[in-house]
Amino acid sequence: MDRFTRVPISEQPAEIRNRNFEEVCLGYTEEEAMKEAARCLRCKKPQCRPGCPVDIDIPDFIGCIADGKFREAAQSLAVYTSLPAVCGRVCPQETQCEATCILGKKGDPIAIGKLERFAADWAERNDIHVGECALKNGHKVAVIGSGPAGVSCAGEMAKKGYIVTIFEALHEPGGVLVYGIPEFRLPLDGVVRPELENLKHLGVEIETNVIVGRTITIDEMFEEGYEAIFIGSGAGLPKFMNIPGENYNGVFSANEFLTRTNLMKAFDPEYATPIKVGARTAVIGGGNVAMDSARTALRLGSDVTVIYRRTMDELPARVEEVHHAIEEGIKFEFLTSPIEIHADENAWVNGLTCVRMELGEPDESGRRRPIVMDNSEFTIPVDTVIMALGTSPNPLIASTTEGLDTNKWECIIADDQGQTSREGVFAGGDAVTGAATVILAMGAGKEAAAAMDEYIQNKYK
Numbered sequence: 334m335d336r337f338t339r340v341p342i343s344e345q346p347a348e349i350r351n352r353n354f355e356e357v358c359l360g361y362t363e364e365e366a367m368k369e370a371a372r373c374l375r376c377k378k379p380q381c382r383p384g385c386p387v388d389i390d391i392p393d394f395i396g397c398i399a400d401g402k403f404r405e406a407a408q409s410l411a412v413y414t415s416l417p418a419v420c421g422r423v424c425p426q427e428t429q430c431e432a433t434c435i436l437g438k439k440g441d442p443i444a445i446g447k448l449e450r451f452a453a454d455w456a457e458r459n460d461i462h463v464g465e466c467a468l469k470n471g472h473k474v475a476v477i478g479s480g481p482a483g484v485s486c487a488g489e490m491a492k493k494g495y496i497v498t499i500f501e502a503l504h505e506p507g508g509v510l511v512y513g514i515p516e517f518r519l520p521l522d523g524v525v526r527p528e529l530e531n532l533k534h535l536g537v538e539i540e541t542n543v544i545v546g547r548t549i550t551i552d553e554m555f556e557e558g559y560e561a562i563f564i565g566s567g568a569g570l571p572k573f574m575n576i577p578g579e580n581y582n583g584v585f586s587a588n589e590f591l592t593r594t595n596l597m598k599a600f601d602p603e604y605a606t607p608i609k610v611g612a613r614t615a616v617i618g619g620g621n622v623a624m625d626s627a628r629t630a631l632r633l634g635s636d637v638t639v640i641y642r643r644t645m646d647e648l649p650a651r652v653e654e655v656h657h658a659i660e661e662g663i664k665f666e667f668l669t670s671p672i673e674i675h676a677d678e679n680a681w682v683n684g685l686t687c688v689r690m691e692l693g694e695p696d697e698s699g700r701r702r703p704i705v706m707d708n709s710e711f712t713i714p715v716d717t718v719i720m721a722l723g724t725s726p727n728p729l730i731a732s733t734t735e736g737l738d739t740n741k742w743e744c745i746i747a748d749d750q751g752q753t754s755r756e757g758v759f760a761g762g763d764a765v766t767g768a769a770t771v772i773l774a775m776g777a778g779k780e781a782a783a784a785m786d787e788y789i790q791n792k793y794k
Contacts, residue, residue, distance in 0.1 A: 611716020
């Protein structure tokens, strides 16, 4: 075996998968997983572990897989993470744990994410529930939002013995995992829902259709006996460019577009969810959400072009997602920015005027600032425009909670342990940072759980 070469993983062929919503990556077989895991050096001072926001003992679970102890691998993961099957699929391992794998200095780093997925999927296929909770200690805590931050916080608190209730605004739990990430990347029935069921096995209750700030307020939660509250409500408020024509028919925010197709199954003829995708779609943006939107529109039958104002080298999306998009037939217009959307006499989109850009000096993000080139306007025919420009937190919770400070972007202000300006109220994930990754939100939820535990225990000393 070549220790420096990663075991290949099977995928649906591009020409087949770009017309279905089945998962693209098929995962390792048991034999392949053991072979890949056997490459691990099991370093005494592993460089991979500090790169994990939830501090998974990576050499331990990979060592279990190498030895064929798949149950033990799943149990090892459960100590540190509530969503291993999710993280194994959508976390940017290439810039976190895998980036510091010692084997990556001479060859391919260990496929840590794919092995995490394997262990979690094996446990699900074999109906094995892992993770243990302590005896209930009688203390009640509330978690707002059932996305990655909320699930991570709730799972940690349940393991410590707390009585935990999650309040979710939508009709189905999962947050961005169910409304924002397509099934070809993250299947609902095979991955997300089983992971949420594991949470229920820990004793966590989930109440859906509860809009905190309307259905119930944080003050009312305290009155009902909750001793600490975690806000993990995410960042679901879409951003637009504020260019002419954004109100025309056929212009979507990525949030609306993905929610209709993912959570509300617009791609399935058995569902009545309306969605209209024209023959030609432009997706504005270059992050993972832009890739998800583009690949979804393609599967709905559209010819898709991603429009991004920098170059391929600056794309913030994961390399794997960009690679899959190109394989599937997505086109890219780099160094390009829209300035106006056009429509026909019925107010349906029929064109997009753009300008060419060039890169100047780096801006505050460290990336070179795009500058408009003179006399570079051009118009392309499109029927659908999807704005994938990022999101910000919904201000509802903060505006209905006295003493809860936010910054100029409407993000809740919290310290590194998740403590907000309001005593007993903690927050983490996208509600604090703005739109970020699943694993960073999980890390924030885990940190906040430790702080919530300390806060409650100190009250009874």
